Structure formats: C-alpha cells, structure tokens
Amino acid sequence: MIVNLLQFILCLSLFAQPQGAHRLERDIVPEEFIKARPVKSSAVRRKRARYRRVSIGSAEIGRTSPATQLGLTIWRLRRATAAEVGERIIVHEEGGVVEWIPERVEAGRPLRIGEKIRMSFESQQAGYLYVINREQYADGRLGEPSLIFPTTLTRNGDNRVSAGRLIEIPAQEDRPSYFTMLRGRMDQTGEQLIAIITPQPLTELTIGAEPLKLTDELVTKWERLWGATAAMFERANVGGKTWTRGEREAGADATRRLTQDEPGPQTIFRVAAGPDEPRLIKLTLRYVTP
Numbered sequence: 001m002i003v004n005l006l007q008f009i010l011c012l013s014l015f016a017q018p019q020g021a022h023r024l025e026r027d028i029v030p031e032e033f034i035k036a037r038p039v040k041s042s043a044v045r046r047k048r049a050r051y052r053r054v055s056i057g058s059a060e061i062g063r064t065s066p067a068t069q070l071g072l073t074i075w076r077l078r079r080a081t082a083a084e085v086g087e088r089i090i091v092h093e094e095g096g097v098v099e100w101i102p103e104r105v106e107a108g109r110p111l112r113i114g115e116k117i118r119m120s121f122e123s124q125q126a127g128y129l130y131v132i133n134r135e136q137y138a139d140g141r142l143g144e145p146s147l148i149f150p151t152t153l154t155r156n157g158d159n160r161v162s163a164g165r166l167i168e169i170p171a172q173e174d175r176p177s178y179f180t181m182l183r184g185r186m187d188q189t190g191e192q193l194i195a196i197i198t199p200q201p202l203t204e205l206t207i208g209a210e211p212l213k214l215t216d217e218l219v220t221k222w223e224r225l226w227g228a229t230a231a232m233f234e235r236a237n238v239g240g241k242t243w244t245r246g247e248r249e250a251g252a253d254a255t256r257r258l259t260q261d262e263p264g265p266q267t268i269f270r271v272a273a274g275p276d277e278p279r280l281i282k283l284t285l286r287y288v289t290p
Contacts (some may be wrong), residue, residue, distance in 0.1 A: 003174065011065060011174070012079065014133065020086065024290075026241075026281060029051065029069065029231075029233055029268060029270050030051045030233065030235075030264055030268060031048070032097050032124065033070065033071060033124050033163075033252040033264065033265075033268055034049075034260050034264050036163035036164075037164040037258055037259055037260050038161065038163075038164055038258075038259045038260070039260060040259055040260045040276045041189075041261065042184050049235055049238070049264050050235070050236045050237070051116060051233040051234060051235050051236060051268060052234055052282070053231060053232070054107075054108065054232050054233065054234045055231065055232040056185045066198075066236070066280065067270050067272055067279075068123075068124060068270075068271050068273055068275055068279060069124040069125075069265070069268055069269065069271070070121065070122075070123050070124070070195065070197060070268070070269045070271065070279075070281065071122040071123070071124075071264065071265030071268050071269075072119065072120070072121055072122075072195075072265055072266065072267045072269070073104060073119065073120045073121050073265045073266040073267065074104070074117055074118075074266065074267075075102035075103065075104065075105065075117060075118040075119055075120070075243065076104075076105045076115060076116070077089065077100035077101070077102055077113070077115075077116040077118065077178055078100065078101055078103065078207045079098065079099070079101075080101045081099060084101065085228050085243055086242055087101075087102075087242065087243040087244060087247075087248045088099065088100060088102075088243070089101075089118070089177055089178065091176055092179065093176075093271055094174075099110040100116065100117055100178070101111050101127050101242055102210055102242065103240050103241070103242045103243070104235075104240060104241045104266045106234055106267075107232065107234060107267040108113075108234070110286055110287060110288045111181055111284065111285065111287065112287075113181055113182060113183060113232075113287065113288070114180065114181060114182070115180075115181050115230075116178040116179065116180050116181075117167050117179050117181065118169070118170065118178050118179070118180060118249070119168070120166045120167065120169075120251055120265070121166070121169070121195075122163070122164065122166055122167075123161035123162060123163070123168045123197055123241070124163055125162070125197075125275040126160070126161070126162040126163075126199075127160075127161055127162075127198055127199050128159050128160060128161070128197065128198075128199075128200070128201050128202070129146070129149065129150075129159045129160075129161045129167055129195040129197055129198075130147060130149065130150070130159065130196040130198070130205075131148055131149040131169065131191070131193065131194070131195055132146065132147050132148070132193070132194040132195075132196070132214065133145070133146055133148050133191060133193055133211075134178065134192050135184055135188050135189060135191060135192075136190045136192050136284060137185065137187050137188055137189060138187045138188075138189050139187070141191060143184070144213060144214075145178060145213075145214040145215075145219045145248050146211045146213055146214065147205065147211060147212040147213075147214055148211045149167075149209065150168075151209055151211065151212075152207060152208060152209055153174065153209050154169060154170060154289075155171050156253065157207050158247050159201075162256040163257075164250070164259065165250070165254070165258075166247070166250045166251045166256030166258065167179040168251040170249075172251055172252045173195050173252075183287065186209070189287060189288070190284050190286035190287055191284070192281060192282060192283070192284050193282070193283045193285075194222075194281070194283075195280070195281045195283070196226065196278060196279070197221065197279055198278040198282075199275075199276050199277070199278065223282070226278040226279055226280035227271075227280050228271045228272045228273045228279050228280065228281075229271070229272040230269050230270065230271045230281050231269070231270045232268075232269055233267065233268045233269075233270070234266070234267055235264060235265070235266050235267070235268075239268065241263075242261065244263060246258060246262045246263075247262070247263065250262075269281055
C-alpha cells in the first residue's frame, strides 16, 4: 500500500529481454515519439537517445500496423546533499524542509518498501489518461480496482495528454508531492497498474477528490474492449539521470511542452491500436523480496 495522497503505487512488469536485437523498433519507435513533439527550442544538435526493446506482447507489432505510443518515467527521490546542484522537489515535512532529487528508474527495477517515487506520463497522440490500481497477492488474486487518476486534487482533474505535455502523478503542488511505498498486506507481492488513453473523456465516471472505486465487471469490460498488444522500450544508459529544468517546467505548467531536443521518457510503450481508438495497458511490478 502507498501512504500519503492517493494511496497508490505505480507498477510495471519485469520482462526479460528477448533474444536478438529488434533494430527496426529500437531505431524508429523513439524517433516517432520525439518527432511528435514541438520543434526544437535551440539549434544545438543532441545525440539521439538509444532505446532497447525489453518486452513484446503475444504478437509482433509490424512497421505498417496501426500503433500509438505512451511514454512513462518513474522518478525515485533521494535526499539532496548540500554540494549538489540541479532541480529538486522541496517538501515541508514535520522535521523541517527537505530537498529531494528525482532520478530516473528503469521500469523493470523492483522498488523497495519505504522508497518515495513520482511518475510522469506523455502520449504521442492527444487523448485523456486514466490510471487504475489494484494490489496483487502471492496466490495470484487481485485487490479491488481503484481509479487513482484523475482526481480533482491533481491538476484540478485535467487529464489531457499530448505530445510534449507531461502529466505528473502526484503534481508538484500536491502535498506531499510523492508516493511512499508500503505493503497493504504481508502476502502482497506487487501492484497491478492499468493505464487507459481514450480519444474522448469517459463520461460514465464521476471524478471527485478521492480515488474512485470501480467494479470488477467494468474493468473487465474495458480490458476486453480496449486491451491491445504492446511492446516496451527502455531508454539505455540513463538510469539514475536526474530531473532537468525543462522536465520540471513542463510538469508544473500545462502550457509548457517538452520539445524535440529535450529528454525523452525513460520507457515507451508501443500499442497496437489506432490514434482514434481507446487503448489499455496492464503492467505489474513486484516488490523487492525482504
């Protein structure tokens, strides 16, 4: 269980890297994602980031197949030292002001109990983001599904996504502006996350200040209708890289867009669905074994 704010933890599947290099997707997928952003903000030519393919769905997603892409970065917070410079999260805690430095975490890395995390989402196509969480237990059972984003407490319920527009969970103005990882039960082995992007808002949902409890029947229906084959790509050799000024600004200001010359997301999911179709991704992250 996550304490503070929305009582949530982000979870991602831990996959083994497939045999052989998938050169097509490794080179083209991230390039498509970045080119959907606004044009470069400077004339500085940056080295193209490299992504490695770390998972595939039940079928390959071909080059000519309809596909959309979702970007995700998990940020692990660590305490800043007096000698460090750079962007940081400033939190007013009971013992005083604490400064935390967000650094990138690879999606397959299990997270430890007590760690503090943040996350940012970005979509290649415009749409509306919904995030559902449910606990996962040692016997394979799942807990009750809960819609933890959007809520009116985060960005006033604004869940629009598009190329270069970041949605941070929690938002920088939230108190606290991070999630703390805790187990809800001793037999809990991980968390399941369902991320949904729809071309239009889901009008059947009534969003409030608290996470919205959902029925198993509704979530199962969405999974059946919108579940799609997805491939996952991890940005290479940048685990531990810290928050940039551009990422901080884009997360805080809904009008600020990341441009083509700014860092791409840590993880990109390529989903076998057209830009006008809802798409749903299920992800799981296990806890570090005590």
